Amino acid sequence: MPFSSSSRSESRPAARRLLPGKAAGPWLRKWAALSMLALSAACSGTKYIPEGSKLYTGSTVKVQSEAPVPNESALTTELESVIAPKPNASILGMRPKLYFWSLGEGKTKGLGKWLADKYGEKPVLLSEVDTQRVKNLMANRLNNNGYFKPVVHSKVKEKGQTATVDYLARVGKPYLIKEIRYPERDTLLDRAIRATESASLLKVGDPYNLQTLINERIRIDGVLKNQGYYYFTPDYLLYQVDSTLDNQVNVYLKVKGSIPKRAAQPYVLNRVSLNTDYSLSDTASAGRQPIIYNKYRYYPDEKMFKAKAITNATFLYPDSLYRRRRADQTLSRLMSLGTFKFVDIRFRPARNQPDSAEYGHLNAFVRMTQVPKKSLRAEVLLVSKSNGFVGPGFRIQFRNRSALRGAEQLLVNVTGAFENQTRTGTNAIGLTSYELGADAQLIVPRLITPPFDIQLRNSDFQPRTTFGAGYKYVQRLDAFRQDAFSLNYGYTWKTKITNEQELRPIDLQYLRLGTVSDVFQKLLDDNAFLANSFRQQFILGSSYRYTYNQQALEQRRNQMYFSGGVELSGNLAYLFSNLTSQPKETNPDGSTAYTLIGQQFSQYTKVDLEFRNYFRISADPTSGNKIATRLLIGAGLPYQNSRVLPYLKQYGIGGPNSVRAYAARGIGPGTYKPDTEKQTNFYDQVGDLRFEANAEYRQDLFPYVKGALFVDAGNIWLVNEDPARVGGKFEPSKFLNQLAIGAGAGIRIDVQFFVIRFDAAMPIRAPYGTPDDKAPRLNIAIGYPF
Numbered sequence: 001m002p003f004s005s006s007s008r009s010e011s012r013p014a015a016r017r018l019l020p021g022k023a024a025g026p027w028l029r030k031w032a033a034l035s036m037l038a039l040s041a042a043c044s045g046t047k048y049i050p051e052g053s054k055l056y057t058g059s060t061v062k063v064q065s066e067a068p069v070p071n072e073s074a075l076t077t078e079l080e081s082v083i084a085p086k087p088n089a090s091i092l093g094m095r096p097k098l099y100f101w102s103l104g105e106g107k108t109k110g111l112g113k114w115l116a117d118k119y120g121e122k123p124v125l126l127s128e129v130d131t132q133r134v135k136n137l138m139a140n141r142l143n144n145n146g147y148f149k150p151v152v153h154s155k156v157k158e159k160g161q162t163a164t165v166d167y168l169a170r171v172g173k174p175y176l177i178k179e180i181r182y183p184e185r186d187t188l189l190d191r192a193i194r195a196t197e198s199a200s201l202l203k204v205g206d207p208y209n210l211q212t213l214i215n216e217r218i219r220i221d222g223v224l225k226n227q228g229y230y231y232f233t234p235d236y237l238l239y240q241v242d243s244t245l246d247n248q249v250n251v252y253l254k255v256k257g258s259i260p261k262r263a264a265q266p267y268v269l270n271r272v273s274l275n276t277d278y279s280l281s282d283t284a285s286a287g288r289q290p291i292i293y294n295k296y297r298y299y300p301d302e303k304m305f306k307a308k309a310i311t312n313a314t315f316l317y318p319d320s321l322y323r324r325r326r327a328d329q330t331l332s333r334l335m336s337l338g339t340f341k342f343v344d345i346r347f348r349p350a351r352n353q354p355d356s357a358e359y360g361h362l363n364a365f366v367r368m369t370q371v372p373k374k375s376l377r378a379e380v381l382l383v384s385k386s387n388g389f390v391g392p393g394f395r396i397q398f399r400n401r402s403a404l405r406g407a408e409q410l411l412v413n414v415t416g417a418f419e420n421q422t423r424t425g426t427n428a429i430g431l432t433s434y435e436l437g438a439d440a441q442l443i444v445p446r447l448i449t450p451p452f453d454i455q456l457r458n459s460d461f462q463p464r465t466t467f468g469a470g471y472k473y474v475q476r477l478d479a480f481r482q483d484a485f486s487l488n489y490g491y492t493w494k495t496k497i498t499n500e501q502e503l504r505p506i507d508l509q510y511l512r513l514g515t516v517s518d519v520f521q522k523l524l525d526d527n528a529f530l531a532n533s534f535r536q537q538f539i540l541g542s543s544y545r546y547t548y549n550q551q552a553l554e555q556r557r558n559q560m561y562f563s564g565g566v567e568l569s570g571n572l573a574y575l576f577s578n579l580t581s582q583p584k585e586t587n588p589d590g591s592t593a594y595t596l597i598g599q600q601f602s603q604y605t606k607v608d609l610e611f612r613n614y615f616r617i618s619a620d621p622t623s624g625n626k627i628a629t630r631l632l633i634g635a636g637l638p639y640q641n642s643r644v645l646p647y648l649k650q651y652g653i654g655g656p657n658s659v660r661a662y663a664a665r666g667i668g669p670g671t672y673k674p675d676t677e678k679q680t681n682f683y684d685q686v687g688d689l690r691f692e693a694n695a696e697y698r699q700d701l702f703p704y705v706k707g708a709l710f711v712d713a714g715n716i717w718l719v720n721e722d723p724a725r726v727g728g729k730f731e732p733s734k735f736l737n738q739l740a741i742g743a744g745a746g747i748r749i750d751v752q753f754f755v756i757r758f759d760a761a762m763p764i765r766a767p768y769g770t771p772d773d774k775a776p777r778l779n780i781a782i783g784y785p786f
Helices: 002-018 025-044 072-080 096-103 111-119 131-144 188-194 210-225 307-311 324-336 518-526 528-533 571-579
Strands: 055-065 151-159 162-171 176-181 237-242 248-255 267-275 291-293 296-299 340-349 360-370 374-386 389-400 409-420 432-444 464-476 480-496 499-516 537-549 558-569 584-586 592-596 599-601 604-616 626-638 689-702 705-717 740-750 755-765 777-782
Touching: 055 072, 072 131, 096 111, 131 151, 131 162, 131 210, 188 210, 188 248, 210 237, 210 324, 267 307, 291 307, 296 307, 324 340, 324 360, 499 518, 518 528, 537 571, 571 592, 705 755
Parallel strands: 055 162, 176 248, 267 296, 267 360, 537 599
Antiparallel strands: 151 162, 237 248, 291 296, 340 360, 374 389, 389 409, 409 432, 432 464, 464 480, 480 499, 499 537, 537 558, 558 604, 584 592, 592 599, 604 626, 626 689, 689 705, 705 740, 740 755, 755 777
């Protein structure tokens, strides 16, 4: 007992020392405070500052004036741009890069050195800030903006181991332009410069701005370059500014007196040589004699390309005035033919043509390096639409880049795909399918519009005429076999880099339903509406599509995309049949329809609109941090000869590029919910109307790895009621409450030319109410959804 009593008496004090009590409280609080202070110092970066130094954490800029300062925020931003050095990057006051830098200090190798080089950043100290240099630069920027004789002050503010610098710029009223005078000499060059005055960037009453003066010189040079002044440069223009007036300046634009003679005269093109088979080893076309075609010197011969095909894309004409616009247009047109790897243009003085008193002469050499004329490409594809829909595919493509010696591209494609969805415990049919197809396209690099000759000479892009034909065989096991034939003819052209138009006057398709299983035939017999969409018929279509795309303008932070198309089918055939009193056939649903060559034809109008917007959060053009949104609206209206759109033209929704929380064609139409015992949604969950909206936040994570958070919503509807799909008809007052909604997150492996996407999405709301299955759905796909 004494032993055990003694043992307890010795152990209690130790226990009290380990437990927080009145005696231990102050010590623990002090320890916690010191720990937090040390952690804060480590994260804030002050721990790694040399003794006696201050960590520079940034600067502020303020503009002060007794008079209003026009565009003060823009002026302040410009002054901030000259501040150097830039402080260490921080997040909520913490500077983790300084910590990583400390891991490699004094080391030449190892993990710490690697982390320092990869993620570290050396501390930026106050001693590195040259305030006088920054003030001089700010004063210079203020002078450039018309604020003459500014005064710039700086003040250092220290706080603990950190310091900031505040800059104050005191300015008066900006100087305004009172008068602008252009060159007054009676020379060809001065007259050409004076002729540009009406489009001048300099305006009386505007503030004096150096950048505007620079831009005006560049503008004038651009005009002169299109008037033959090949050797002129903006540096040959100078400004004389009289600022002795009261807050006003007179601007005098003059041509330097010492410019070379050749810069003061316009040039005419003498010879234009076209070499379609240029290589680095080619020396002056190796002494070969050119073909003379419409005054062009054409090398080497017409075995590969007819001279006419190349001259149609050339806008440099012998005996014409040199124009830089035409040279740029020639480069763009020749490259857009798709038959050349490189194209360049060289200009040299014409030795055999002496210069006149006012005009000089140039020889132009257009050199083109070909890509191989013929190529064969094979691709093996993994089609993964969503969970349960997977299958391999292949595509073999043959390309001839000058099939008729006129830079016409002939493409022949052979494709195949297998798709399967496994649903246990159901009586599903048609969920396994095979597809085989072949198609050919002949792309002619000009508009074939007899009897008119339309060339769009002011466009930088080569217009095209396309002829196409194809066949596709579709076999859905235990359901049906379908044959689809297509024939089309159309035009594609661009007038600017941001827009493209496509017109297809002829877009014919013939759909033929082949072998049908007994189960599927019963479905057709029981549902006349469905049978009508699968009927054997012609689609006699014409279509037009306009696309406006700002994604080519990479410097823009906000980029818009719009695509709108309209498709018409069967109207002329119906008009002809009606005027000639052709007989009609009766369909299973009791409707009647005219025929063409013994086959019914579909009649409808279909409109598709797509709006996208990409807003880049960062000012860095290379940043992938952006908010992407999309809105899809589609409407197909069957009428007269049709009560329902052809199955091939109907809308489906859901899948990896749509509402990702649902399977492909797993939504709608309307509040319709398919029979879970049949699960035949591959054909009945389609509609005539579509509305879909998507929003996605994209974030750069690591090199080649990006993340995303997204929300999708959408549905499809029918124009006419289908008794077999109750709730499928569109009702304007209810459609918003019938949208399926899903949300999720994704990871994208983006190596520029190839993107693999993994998206996990969870259904939030189904058109008919609460989703039956709230489990996340994994989508694996290639490319971005939009």
